Amino acid sequence: MQDFPKRFDSATAEPLIYDKWVASGGFSPSMESQAEARSILMPPPNANGALHLGHAYEIAIQDTLIRYWRMRGYKTLWQPGADHAGFETQYVFDRKLEKEGRNRFSIPRAELYQEIYDFSIANQAVIRQQFERMGASADWSRFRFMLEPDLVKTVYKTFKQLYDDGLIYRAKRPVHWCIKDQTTLSDLEVTDQEQTDKLYYLTYGPVTVATVRPETQFGDVAIAVHPEDERYKDLVGTTVDVKMAHQTVSLPVIADDYVNREFGTGALKITPAHDPNDFEIAQRHNLDLPIVIDQYGKLTDQCGQFSGMKIADARAAVVAELESLGVVEKIEAYPHTVKVCYKCNRLIEPRIIDQWWLSLTKPSQSKQKSLRDLAVGAVASGETRFITERYENQFHSWMESVRDWPLSRQIVWGIQLPVWYAKDGSVVVTEGEEPANASELTRDSDVFDTWFSSCQWPFSTLGNHNDDLETFYPTTAMTPGYELIFFWVARMMMLGIYTQGKSPYKVVMLHGIVRDGKGQKMSKSKGNTVDPLATADQYGADAIRLALLYGTAPGTDPTASEEKIRGMRNFGTKVWNIARYITMSKSADAKSEFIPVTDADHTVIKQLHSTIATVTQALDDYQLHIALESLYQFIWRDVADVYLEKTKDQLQNETTKLTTEGNLVYVLDTILRLLHPFAPFVTEALWSEVMPGQPLLLVSQWPEVTNG
RNA sequence: GGGCGAUUAGCUCAGUGGUAGAGCAGCUCGUUUACACCGAGAAGGUCGGGGGUUCGAAUCCCUCAUCGCCCACCA
Numbered sequence: 001m002q003d004f005p006k007r008f009d010s011a012t013a014e015p016l017i018y019d020k021w022v023a024s025g026g027f028s029p030s031m032e033s034q035a036e037a038r039s040i041l042m043p044p045p046n047a048n049g050a051l052h053l054g055h056a057y058e059i060a061i062q063d064t065l066i067r068y069w070r071m072r073g074y075k076t077l078w079q080p081g082a083d084h085a086g087f088e089t090q091y092v093f094d095r096k097l098e099k100e101g102r103n104r105f106s107i108p109r110a111e112l113y114q115e116i117y118d119f120s121i122a123n124q125a126v127i128r129q130q131f132e133r134m135g136a137s138a139d140w141s142r143f144r145f146m147l148e149p150d151l152v153k154t155v156y157k158t159f160k161q162l163y164d165d166g167l168i169y170r171a172k173r174p175v176h177w178c179i180k181d182q183t184t185l186s187d188l189e190v191t192d193q194e195q196t197d198k199l200y201y202l203t204y205g206p207v208t209v210a211t212v213r214p215e216t217q218f219g220d221v222a223i224a225v226h227p228e229d230e231r232y233k234d235l236v237g238t239t240v241d242v243k244m245a246h247q248t249v250s251l252p253v254i255a256d257d258y259v260n261r262e263f264g265t266g267a268l269k270i271t272p273a274h275d276p277n278d279f280e281i282a283q284r285h286n287l288d289l290p291i292v293i294d295q296y297g298k299l300t301d302q303c304g305q306f307s308g309m310k311i312a313d314a315r316a317a318v319v320a321e322l323e324s325l326g327v328v329e330k331i332e333a334y335p336h337t338v339k340v341c342y343k344c345n346r347l348i349e350p351r352i353i354d355q356w357w358l359s360l361t362k363p364s365q366s367k368q369k370s371l372r373d374l375a376v377g378a379v380a381s382g383e384t385r386f387i388t389e390r391y392e393n394q395f396h397s398w399m400e401s402v403r404d405w406p407l408s409r410q411i412v413w414g415i416q417l418p419v420w421y422a423k424d425g426s427v428v429v430t431e432g433e434e435p436a437n438a439s440e441l442t443r444d445s446d447v448f449d450t451w452f453s454s455c456q457w458p459f460s461t462l463g464n465h466n467d468d469l470e471t472f473y474p475t476t477a478m479t480p481g482y483e484l485i486f487f488w489v490a491r492m493m494m495l496g497i498y499t500q501g502k503s504p505y506k507v508v509m510l511h512g513i514v515r516d517g518k519g520q521k522m523s524k525s526k527g528n529t530v531d532p533l534a535t536a537d538q539y540g541a542d543a544i545r546l547a548l549l550y551g552t553a554p555g556t557d558p559t560a561s562e563e564k565i566r567g568m569r570n571f572g573t574k575v576w577n578i579a580r581y582i583t584m585s586k587s588a589d590a591k592s593e594f595i596p597v598t599d600a601d602h603t604v605i606k607q608l609h610s611t612i613a614t615v616t617q618a619l620d621d622y623q624l625h626i627a628l629e630s631l632y633q634f635i636w637r638d639v640a641d642v643y644l645e646k647t648k649d650q651l652q653n654e655t656t657k658l659t660t661e662g663n664l665v666y667v668l669d670t671i672l673r674l675l676h677p678f679a680p681f682v683t684e685a686l687w688s689e690v691m692p693g694q695p696l697l698l699v700s701q702w703p704e705v706t707n708g
Numbered sequence: 709g710g711g712c713g714a715u716u717a718g719c720u721c722a723g724u725g726g727u728a729g730a731g732c733a734g735c736u737c738g739u740u741u742a743c744a745c746c747g748a749g750a751a752g753g754u755c756g757g758g759g760g761u762u763c764g765a766a767u768c769c770c771u772c773a774u775c776g777c778c779c780a781c782c783a
Contacts, residue, residue: 006743192780199783211783224783260782268783277781336782390712394778397711401779482777517720517732539745551721551731556713559720563732570745571731581742625722629730644742 004583004689008576010540010569014681018132021684026070026698028139029077031467038074039472040066041458042131042138043480043488044083044146051130053514053522053548053560054481056532059134060545060678061479061511061624066137067677068619069476071702077472079461080131080138082124084146086414086450087189089120091181091343093413105182109412109445116413117147130533134541135680137698142468144461146453147415154460155453156418156432158499163429165364167371168407170356170427174276175406177351178341179297183410184355186449187403188487190339190348199334200319201265203327204251205240207232210264212334213274214322215314217244218303219292220251222270224281227255229266245321246304256281273352289352297349311349356408356417356446360494371494372399378493378503387509387622388555391485398486405491407449414447455492458504473500477507477622482555485510509622510555514548517561530560542679543569549624549678550632571632572682575675578640579686582664585651590661592669592691597659600646604663607638608670609705615674616702628678635671643667665690670703 021027029037040062062078070076093116094104104112124145131138144151162168176185197212204223211217223240225232235253242249251269258281259268272282273289282289292300299314301307306314322328339348360372367374376399378384379392386392408417420428420441428435435441453460458475462468474496480488489508496504515521516528523529535544544560546568552558596602611634618627650660668690676683676697687697694700 004742007745209783213783258782263782271783275781275783277783280781334783393712398779485778515720519720547731553722556721561720561732564720566745567731570743573743573745577743577746579742584742629722632730640743641747645747 004580006577006580007573008540008682008685010542010572010681011537013685014135014536014541015133017681017684018135021137021696021698022140024696024698026696027078027137028141029075029471031075031471033075035073035075037077037471037476038066038069039077039079039475040477040479041461041475042078042080042136043478043484044081044085044454044457051127051134051532053530053532053544055131056134056544057511057514057548057558057560058479058481059131059136060548061509063134063136063545063680064549064624064677065477065479065619065622067680067698068702070137070698071673071676071700073701075471077142077468078136078138079142079144079468079472079475080128080136080140081144081457081461082120082127082146083454083457084120084414084450086447087181087183087185087343087409087411088450089116090411090413093119094181104412112412121145133533133536135545137680142461142465144464146457146460150464151453151460152415153432154463155415155448155456156430158456158495159418159448159452160429160431161499162358162364165366167359167362167364168356169359170354172352172354173357174279174350174352175355176339176341176348177295177353178344178346179295179349180344180346181341181411182295184351184353184406184408185341185348186406186451189342191342192337193340193345194335194337196333196335197338199264199332200322200328201330201332202269202322203329204242204267204269206235207240207253207267208265208329209267209269211269212336213271213315214245215299215306215311215318216271216274216292217269217318218246218299218306219271219273219290220244220249220269221272221282221287221290222285223251223253224256224259224268224270225253225266226259226261227257229259229261232267243325243327245318245325246306254281254285256284274350276350279350279352291352293349293351295351355406356419356444358405358407358452360402360404364498367498371498372402374497375399375490375493375503378497384493384503384505385507387507391482391508391510391555394485395490399490402490405449405452407452408444408446409449410446412447414450415453416447417444419444451487451491454488455495456499458492458496459500469500473504474502475505477509478505479509479511482510482512507622512552512555512557515557515559517559517563519557519559530562530565535562535565539565539569540572540681542572542681546571546628546679549628551629552625554622554624571636572679574636574640575671575679575682576686578635578644578671579668579690581644582668583690585647586661586665590658590665592665593662594666595659595662597656598646598650600643600650601659601663604638604643604667607634608667611638612670612674612703612705619677624678631671631674631678635675639667639671672697673700673703676700 066078176190199210199212200214201208201210236255239250239252242251270278270281272279273291292303294300297311299306299309361370363370418430418432420435420443422441462473493503532544543565547560547565548558594605596605611630614630615627647660650656672683672687684697
């Protein structure tokens with residue numbers, strides 16, 4: 001073939017190859033097949049942004065496994081979809097509204113919902129195209145969106161089941177509240193931030209208390225000391241008069257083990273409505289919960305002249321007043337950690353409000369076990385295995401101290417709770433349908449935490465498509481980023497085991513965060529991000545995938561520099577030219593058949609067999625980097641540098657010419673199969689050149705070691 | 709305050725008991741019809757420090773140091 005170009009034109013060829021794959025139907029599992037089923041659920045990407053290298057990395061891992069399994073002959077499903085990504089999307093949309101000078105609180109609920117819905121659907125299409133550009137061989141005919149009615153129905157059914165089983169309850173308890181975003185957040189959605197505040201030592205009657213939040217003093221209900229603290233022994237049980245910024249207040253002095261004698265003065269003011277620890281103490285001592293800060297971060301009307309002030313202003317004003325009263329004894333700089341909203345980084349305000357909770361530690365009536373214990377049991381028994389093992393330790397230690405999960409969020413974008421309230425305070429929970437007397441009831445306006453539905457993704461998608469649940473559940477592997485181990489992995493196991501009786505996946509392979517060539521985290525502000533789409537056009541999607549997988553051990557952070565991507569592009573070109581050489585050297589009718597004659601033949605077939613064994617074993621063990629490195633070395637060093645050079649003589653020699661041609665084709669044939677899961681495009685392109693008339697490489701058979 | 713991980717060639721990282729590896733960068737030479745997005749050759753590491761186990765340790769154990777991550781209600 002004289003028209004065999006010197007290089008693979010990835011930018012032009014890759015999209016065309018992708019179209020061929022789609023047209024072939026090869027991404028869909030053959031349901032008639034009797035083979036063992038293998039499956040991965042594509043973590044539903046948030047439909048609110050563009051593809052980044054993190055997506056590309058996840059695609060590389062999953063697509064490599066999927067393509068490998070498909071070639072091994074398993075009944076293989078990669079189930080794609082999109083999440084509504086509740087708060088994440090709402091947050092993005094809120095910023096968009098802000099730019100337009102609008103505000104979500106002034107838009108009618110149904111209208112706002114529809115706007116976000118359209119926004120989300122539009123982004124979904126974009127994201128999906130980008131996944132396709134990376135070569136994702138997902139079964140798009142099964143694409144599901146989290147808010148499709150049957151998936152929502154599944155979520156409602158689970159909620160009702162958990163409710164009837166005694167695991168879901170509504171309670172007034174302290175929650176993390178974001179003033180900016182006006183919603184509750186779970187423990188996982190707040191992060192620690194170090195900052196230096198002031199610690200105020202205030203005269204509280206006969207004692208001194210230390211506090212960073214003097215503006216909450218209007219909500220104080222007691223002074224707490226340690227029961228064995230000699231300094232305050234005589235005061236416990238008495239009531240003392242405290243000069244506050246608005247008036248003098250009588251507070252009881254109570255004793256509680258929680259108080260640390262070493263800290264501050266050993267005396268603690270108790271503000272139960274605005275501090276989770278104080279709340280616990282107040283519960284133990286039957287104290288009131290006066291609310292003095294509202295949901296917007298302003299002081300309530302119980303705060304005298306400070307009513308209506310914002311927290312920061314109130315603090316300054318209260319301190320000024322207290323100073324004039326002569327009750328500020330000392331002010332110290334106080335470095336400590338505070339909780340902030342993981343999205344907007346603003347200070348979290350603890351609030352005591354009614355929320356719906358899912359108990360993770362209480363045994364259910366039906367199963368006599370808690371959700372936590374169900375998940376822990378699946379890991380302990382080996383039903384679900386973590387790669388790498390150290391994440392298993394993290395999983396267990398988190399589970400040990402896990403707390404109940406607040407399910408309700410005060411946003412519009414999401415699945416609204418199937419909960420109605422009657423005037424008499426009674427509650428109706430359904431599987432989503434309106435109660436008969438709905439007109440007399442008020443529906444809860446909250447929506448579910450997005451993770452509540454995400455964690456049902458395995459059975460909500462599979463369970464609503466023919467026999468998929470039976471065939472593909474439990475799925476084979478899940479490969480999320482390690483930051484999702486608690487958000488998603490652990491909770492998905494709980495709900496999966498609870499509803500299906502089996503853990504949703506056999507293997508959890510956690511991966512790291514993509515870093516730049518210097519090992520730095522990528523971020524827009526640092527300007528070190530790599531746009532996968534632009535890079536795919538320049539170097540090919542194969543090159544990106546290879547760069548992300550090469551040299552990355554499971555659970556560690558991959559690095560992807562332009563140099564590394566270019567290097568992997570060069571590897572693709574090397575493979576391309578191996579094929580070019582072989583194609584130009586052989587006769588048109590040369591068969592793919594290995595007959596070793598020369599020493600070089602014997603050497604290369606031995607290396608080939610050993611490579612097949614290594615790559616196969618490594619892929620079975622989820623050691624993608626080992627498989628890839630072994631292939632890279634074999635292809636470039638053993639085949640290109642050594643064997644091909646030897647064959648230049650062998651092809652000139654009439655006694656070895658024919659067998660050498662067959663050997664070359666055989667080696668190439670095998671290389672293309674082995675490399676296909678990692679670099680699907682270039683291998684498929686060469687396959688159609690070298691093996692014309694054959695079915696697509698996509699659905700070809702994985703090589704096996706033969707005794708030849 | 710707990711728990712975990714990392715420390716290997718200039719840079720980024722593989723390698724978990726048996727004679728030190730890759731990619732990128734760099735050096736010397738080479739435009740021979742597979743490939744200059746290349747080839748040949750050379751160079752480069754007492755595998756963080758110290759101690760121990762072993763016939764043998766980058767790999768197992770102890771300890772120290774530095775960096776990083778996760779979890780945690782001390783006002």
